[in-house]
Each structure stands twice: as C-alpha cells, then as structure tokens.
Amino acid sequence: MINQSTDRSTFETTNPYSFYEEIRAIHPVYKGRFLKYPGWYVTGYQEALTILKDNRFQTRTPLPETTKKYEALKNIQNHMMLFKNPPDHARLRMLVSHHFTPASIEKYRPFIEKIARNLWDDIKHKRKIDVISDFAFPFTSLVIAKIIGIPDNDKNIFREWALSLIQSIDLTRSRRTIVNGNKTTLEMLSFLKNLIQKRRESSKDDLISELLSQEEDRKLTEEELLATSVLLVIAGHETTVNLISNSLYCFLTNPKEYQKLIENPSLIESAIEECLRYESPTQMIARIASEDVELNKVQIKKGDHVYVLIGAANRDSKQFSNADVFDITRNPNPHLAFGSGTHFCLGSTLARLEAQIAIQTVLQKTLNIQLETKEVEWRQLVGFRAIKEMHINFDNPSKN
Numbered sequence: 001m002i003n004q005s006t007d008r009s010t011f012e013t014t015n016p017y018s019f020y021e022e023i024r025a026i027h028p029v030y031k032g033r034f035l036k037y038p039g040w041y042v043t044g045y046q047e048a049l050t051i052l053k054d055n056r057f058q059t060r061t062p063l064p065e066t067t068k069k070y071e072a073l074k075n076i077q078n079h080m081m082l083f084k085n086p087p088d089h090a091r092l093r094m095l096v097s098h099h100f101t102p103a104s105i106e107k108y109r110p111f112i113e114k115i116a117r118n119l120w121d122d123i124k125h126k127r128k129i130d131v132i133s134d135f136a137f138p139f140t141s142l143v144i145a146k147i148i149g150i151p152d153n154d155k156n157i158f159r160e161w162a163l164s165l166i167q168s169i170d171l172t173r174s175r176r177t178i179v180n181g182n183k184t185t186l187e188m189l190s191f192l193k194n195l196i197q198k199r200r201e202s203s204k205d206d207l208i209s210e211l212l213s214q215e216e217d218r219k220l221t222e223e224e225l226l227a228t229s230v231l232l233v234i235a236g237h238e239t240t241v242n243l244i245s246n247s248l249y250c251f252l253t254n255p256k257e258y259q260k261l262i263e264n265p266s267l268i269e270s271a272i273e274e275c276l277r278y279e280s281p282t283q284m285i286a287r288i289a290s291e292d293v294e295l296n297k298v299q300i301k302k303g304d305h306v307y308v309l310i311g312a313a314n315r316d317s318k319q320f321s322n323a324d325v326f327d328i329t330r331n332p333n334p335h336l337a338f339g340s341g342t343h344f345c346l347g348s349t350l351a352r353l354e355a356q357i358a359i360q361t362v363l364q365k366t367l368n369i370q371l372e373t374k375e376v377e378w379r380q381l382v383g384f385r386a387i388k389e390m391h392i393n394f395d396n397p398s399k400n
C-alpha cells in the first residue's frame with residue numbers, strides 16, 4: 001500500500017531522470033495522474049520486465065474515440081502489429097520478420113557503410129552541421145527506403161511524416177497533433193498506394209513486392225499491407241535518428257568515454273548498448289491490464305493503464321551499478337531500450353548496425369568535434385527521448 005505521493009503534476013521532459021527517481025523512491029509501480037488517463041508508472045527494472053513479458057498486459061488501442069477528423073489515422077494504427085494482440089499480432093509480425101534477422105540485416109552492411117561515407121563526404125566541408133537534419137535523418141531515410149523499396153528521390157518527404165506521426169503516437173498529443181497526424185496519414189497512404197500499384201505492374205526485390213505477393217495469397221489484407229509499410233517507415237526513422245543523435249550527445253558530453261572509443265574502436269558495440277541504456281530513444285511503453293494483477297504489493301485492476309518507463313528502468317540502481325554513469329565498457333548491460341516480450345523491437349539489429357556505422361563514420365571523419373552550445377533542446381515528448389537540433393563543429397582529419 002502506498003501512502004506517499006509526489007507534488008508534481010506533470011512530466012519533466014528535459015531531464016526526466018530526476019522525476020523518475022522521485023517516483024521510484026515512493027514505489028517502483030507508482031499510481032499517478034501525469035497524463036490524460038491516470039495509471040501506474042513503472043520505474044523499477046524488474047517490474048518493467050515482468051509487465052513486458054506478461055501478456056495479461058496488452059498493448060492499448062492507439063486512439064480511444066473515433067471522429068471523422070482522424071478516422072484514417074485511427075484505422076491505419078488499428079492495423080499495425082504494434083497495436084495488435086495475439087493471435088493477429090504473430091501473423092503480421094511473421095510476414096516481415098525474416099527481413100530483419102541478423103543474417104538478413106548483415107547483408108546490408110556494405111550498403112549502409114557506403115551511405116554513411118557518402119553523406120559525410122558531402123557535408124564535411126561545412127565543418128559545422130546539424131547532426132540531425134544533415135546526417136542522421138538522410139542516413140536512416142536512405143537505409144529504410146532501400147529495404148522497403150521506396151525510391152531514393154522520395155526520401156525527403158519522410159521527415160515531416162515521421163515527425164507528425166510520432167507526435168500523434170506520443171501521449172502528450174493534443175487534438176491538433178492528432179488531426180495533423182490524420183492529414184499526414186492520408187498523404188502517406190496516397191504515396192504508398194501509388195508505389196504499390198507500380199510494384200503490382202512490375203515487382204522488385206524489396207519488402208513491398210514481397211508483401212504484395214502475400215496479399216495475393218490472402219495472408220494479409222491491403223489495409224494491413226499499408227499499415228505495415230507506414231509502421232516500418234516511421235519506426236525505421238524516428239527512433240534510429242534519435243539513437244544516433246543521443247549517442248553522439250552522450251559521447252560529446254562524456255569526452256573521456258569518447259576518447260576511450262577513439263583509442264579502442266572495437267568497443268563500438270558495447271558503446272552503443274550503453275547509449276541505448278543511458279539515453280533510451282523510446283522512454284515509455286503503454287499497456288492496459290486485461291485482468292486484475294498483483295505486482296510488488298500493488299493491486300493493478302483490469303482496465304488500468306500501465307506506463308512502463310523503460311528510460312527509468314534502464315537507470316534503476318537495483319539492476320545497474322552506477323546507473324547514472326555513462327560507461328561504454330559496461331558488461332553485462334541487459335537494458336530494455338528495445339522493449340521485451342511479444343512486441344520486442346523488430347528492427348533492433350538494424351538500429352544497432354546503423355548506429356554503430358554512423359558513430360564509426362563520425363569517429364573516422366572528424367577531429368576536435370564539439371557541441372556548438374553546451375545545452376541542447378529536447379523535444380517535449382514523454383514516450384521518446386529526442387533532441388530537436390544538434391549543432392556541432394569539427395575539423396577534418398587531413399588523411400580524409
């Protein structure tokens with residue numbers, strides 16, 4: 001039984017970690033009212049893991065009420081695997097999962113390395129860039145476009161789409177962001193339908209063509225095909241852009257760890273794992289209890305909202321020693337940045353590879369790299385950890 005509460009009434013998005021700490025100190029499963037729907041805020045690592053692995057905690061329906069103003073958005077989200085529960089979830093996931101296995105993703109390594117190199121060669125003369133718009137966004141766009149089968153010259157339209165749709169998923173969303181998300185969905189659907197028509201006429205070696213053949217075999221409907229494509233475009237961008245920029249931010253604000261990586265580049269894999277833990281691009285996963293459940297002495301009732309704060313779980317000192325210290329040699333590092341259980345991130349191998357290659361490229365192609373200003377501005381989201389713009393300056397090593 002919890003008889004203590006916090007005076008806070010809102011989320012702190014610039015530095016959420018002190019807020020997480022404050023409610024964890026009261027209880028790792030804290031009942032609060034910081035978002036539109038009151039619910040349980042889970043900050044403890046073990047409790048977060050238990051919930052994510054327990055199918056009694058179901059993924060919530062994305063948008064509660066229907067109005068004509070956001071019918072298209074609601075409809076498309078309802079067909080995404082992210083918002084599906086068993087058995088539909090497994091069917092949709094299986095249709096695309098083989099594209100994202102470590103073996104399938106490894107085949108893209110040379111292509112991803114080339115994109116990173118070319119992009120950096122195009123911008124290095126500037127010596128002053130916004131990491132997000134000049135590098136991370138075009139980089140992740142070109143990669144996911146290639147996998148899905150979207151022509152390169154269309155990649156620039158992704159940016160507005162991704163920003164708009166991520167805001168309509170985040171629980172800070174307002175009616176305006178939802179209506180805007182609906183407009184974006186209509187644009188995206190029109191673009192994808194056009195592309196699908198082209199692939200119907202002449203198929204290629206890409207994910208869209210393969211999903212089309214599965215639609216013809218009646219394994220998925222056209223709406224599911226469209227929803228899967230929209231989900232992959234959005235999931236494939238936004239969080240990976242944030243992983244790349246958050247990682248660079250971690251290094252530039254922890255120069256000793258950056259130096260360690262420069263001296264020992266083989267640490268890249270564990271370094272990216274630590275970035276995933278320390279500044280997790282996804283901060284919150286929402287669930288709804290499908291029956292009454294007792295967890296760590298609290299009674300969660302059927303229908304209760306449960307907010308799993310993975311950014312908090314990843315800083316839980318009961319699980320991680322010196323949890324607030326950024327340590328690129330941390331081992332083991334069982335962070336929950338990609339979730340866990342049924343909905344464990346489908347794109348985790350791709351995201352890891354992209355981030356490793358992006359950071360290795362920056363490492364090889366820059367000298368004296370610095371943040372232009374000490375502080376960066378974080379986007380006001382509760383579900384995601386995202387820097388708005390990240391201006392850096394650097395010198396070019398003469399050998400490049």
Ligand code: HEM
Nearest residue numbers: 081082235236239240243281282338339343345346347351
């Ligand atoms: C750093 C980058 C990424 C992070 C931090 C991330 C994080 C996550 C998390 C936490 C979930 C679980 C959501 C839940 O349980 O409700 C998830 C699911 C998902 N992610 Fe990612 N993701 C990243 C990159 C990607 C990429 C590159 C792709 C695809 C190209 C992708 C595709 C998906 C899909 C399809 C799901 C839904 C899986 C399902 O419902 O079974 N993600 N992601």
